[in-house]
Amino acid sequence: xxxxxxxxxxMLRRLTPEPPAPRPVESVFxxxxxxxxxxxxxxxxxxxxxxxxxxxxAVATLTDAACLVFAEGITPPEGCVTKAAEEGIAVYTSxxxxxxxxxxxxGGRL
Numbered sequence: 423x424x425x426x427x428x429x430x431x432x433m434l435r436r437l438t439p440e441p442p443a444p445r446p447v448e449s450v451f452x453x454x455x456x457x458x459x460x461x462x463x464x465x466x467x468x469x470x471x472x473x474x475x476x477x478x479x480a481v482a483t484l485t486d487a488a489c490l491v492f493a494e495g496i497t498p499p500e501g502c503v504t505k506a507a508e509e510g511i512a513v514y515t516s517x518x519x520x521x522x523x524x525x526x527x528x529g530g531r532l
Contacts, residue, residue: 423447423527425489425512428468431526434491434514437503442512447488450524456481463487470516470524474498476505483509491527493520 425442428434436442448466453459454473463469465486471478474496482490489512492498497515506513516523 423529428489428512428514428527433516433518433523433526435516437498437513437515438507438511440507442489443510445488447527450528451487452520452524460484468524468527470520470527472496472520474502476502478502479506479509479511482506482511487511489514491516491523493518493523 425445428447429436446466447468449464451463451467452470454471456477459481463485466488468489468491469482469487470491470493472494474492479502490506491514493516495517503513
């Protein structure tokens with residue numbers, strides 16, 4: 423799956439202003455504890471979380487996540503989206519809970 427494929431999922435809405443660069447999504451990672459995400463999120467992952475702040479963007483940058491997906495209808499502050507865009511990280515929001523969002527991204531194969 424690529425970020426372009428992710429854009430086709432009906433429950434996701436892109437928040438970053440520009441379409442994402444063509445990048446593969448290698449895995450799905452679900453975590454709300456930033457210190458754990460720093461050590462466990464893999465490069466190229468779609469990170470599904472409800473933690474919507476600048477520290478989340480910093481960890482996504484550090485771990486080279488392909489994108490951030492804020493579940494539960496969470497909309498991060500505009501500064502968070504702006505910083506993610508500057509770092510080349512696509513940001514999405516989903517109305518679904520974390521687990522259901524992750525399953526949809528993975529095509530239900532979890």
